[in-house]
Amino acid sequence: MKVYGITVSYYTGKLEAYLRYKGIGYGMASPYADAKRIREETGAIQVPMVLRDDGRWMSDTTPIIQQLEKEHPAPAVMPADPVVRFIALLIEDYGDEWLWRPAMHYRWSYEHDRALLSRILVDELMGFMKLPRFMKLMLIKRRQRIGFVVRDGVTAETRSHVEGSYRNALANMTAMLKNRPYLLGETPSIADFGMMGPMLRHFGQDPTPAEIMRNTAPAVYEWVARVWNAHAMAGKPAFVDDVPPEAADMLKEIAETHLVQLAINAESYGCGLKHFDMAVQGTHYKRLPVSRYRVWCLEKLRETFAALRPDEQQRVRTLLPYPATEILWHETMAIRSGYDEERKAPFNKAINVYGTGVPR
Numbered sequence: 529m530k531v532y533g534i535t536v537s538y539y540t541g542k543l544e545a546y547l548r549y550k551g552i553g554y555g556m557a558s559p560y561a562d563a564k565r566i567r568e569e570t571g572a573i574q575v576p577m578v579l580r581d582d583g584r585w586m587s588d589t590t591p592i593i594q595q596l597e598k599e600h601p602a603p604a605v606m607p608a609d610p611v612v613r614f615i616a617l618l619i620e621d622y623g624d625e626w627l628w629r630p631a632m633h634y635r636w637s638y639e640h641d642r643a644l645l646s647r648i649l650v651d652e653l654m655g656f657m658k659l660p661r662f663m664k665l666m667l668i669k670r671r672q673r674i675g676f677v678v679r680d681g682v683t684a685e686t687r688s689h690v691e692g693s694y695r696n697a698l699a700n701m702t703a704m705l706k707n708r709p710y711l712l713g714e715t716p717s718i719a720d721f722g723m724m725g726p727m728l729r730h731f732g733q734d735p736t737p738a739e740i741m742r743n744t745a746p747a748v749y750e751w752v753a754r755v756w757n758a759h760a761m762a763g764k765p766a767f768v769d770d771v772p773p774e775a776a777d778m779l780k781e782i783a784e785t786h787l788v789q790l791a792i793n794a795e796s797y798g799c800g801l802k803h804f805d806m807a808v809q810g811t812h813y814k815r816l817p818v819s820r821y822r823v824w825c826l827e828k829l830r831e832t833f834a835a836l837r838p839d840e841q842q843r844v845r846t847l848l849p850y851p852a853t854e855i856l857w858h859e860t861m862a863i864r865s866g867y868d869e870e871r872k873a874p875f876n877k878a879i880n881v882y883g884t885g886v887p888r
């Protein structure tokens with residue numbers, strides 16, 4: 529398969545880590561050479577996009593990995609125990625959607641990070657543009673900072689909370705890695721691949737957050753390399769058969785941050801709004817863009833929860849005894865995104881994370 533991606537991209541790194549682990553062969557390609565075709569085939573320009581040997585296109589790493597798990601079942605990255613699997617999928621969603629803001633903030637708010645990353649992106653993506661290099665550098669810095677930092681609610685008031693989310697993720701992962709090499713067992717699960725999105729190509733590589741990771745969370749620094757170097761062995765995957773107590777702080781953090789945002793985002797989408805305000809752990813965020821895609825993420829988590837047996841649902845509730853987690857089961861939160869109603873993902877037309885419109 530051909531992976532259209534970028535060498536410094538969050539979700540491309542997540543998918544590559546998974547493909548390497550599973551031993552699924554792939555070659556990398558630049559999305560910009562084929563941008564028009566990709567948009568026609570897949571509905572949105574985002575990376576990664578996958579062109580398979582059978583000619584079909586796949587988009588969005590969460591359904592892509594679920595599809596590939598069906599085609600390459602052994603060894604599984606989805607834990608066999610349904611409760612552990614649900615928690616692993618929740619951690620994946622938190623890695624995908626909550627840590628995105630701090631990852632973009634560190635990359636585009638700090639001078640060293642911004643200077644380095646704009647050079648890499650200009651050289652990788654903008655060769656075809658007939659503009660002087662200094663203008664391309666200015667354009668890309670502005671696009672990324674305005675689009676993903678300023679418009680995503682990072683201000684003087686929220687900045688230290690945004691950075692705190694990164695530090696909390698490091699501390700919570702360090703606790704989970706104390707007794708085992710991967711977050712939920714002796715072999716990597718979907719929770720590890722979800723956390724590789726932010727941790728590999730952003731926090732582990734960008735100068736400012738990488739320094740923080742090395743100095744305050746060397747176990748996470750080591751884990752990034754461990755997941756990257758992991759190769760699926762024949763035989764059984766080895767996951768915990770119950771969520772370990774060391775995961776408690778991580779789950780509390782997810783409930784207090786990501787689930788609060790998912791709930792307000794979905795309610796705002798349901799009311800037809802384009803922006804919303806939210807208070808998270810006492811910090812007030814203003815005018816965040818509503819995301820239809822994240823309404824769909826919540827729908828998927830709710831479907832997975834609803835498919836659990838009553839005793840399994842009870843185990844999840846015991847692990848997540850926080851008000852915000854009600855959104856995973858409460859009927860008032862059954863807001864439909866209308867996205868992928870035909871359930872074709874990852875073979876459907878994709879949508880970008882921000883926005884409330886329909887796919888092209």
Ligand SMILES: N[C@@H](CCC(=O)N[C@@H](CS)C(=O)NCC(=O)O)C(=O)O
Nearest residue numbers: 537538539573574575576588589590
């Ligand atoms: N949910 C998608 C998200 C993909 C995504 O947003 N990728 C980013 C780069 S890491 C992107 O292409 N953004 C579009 C842009 O910057 O215009 C996935 O998991 O693949």
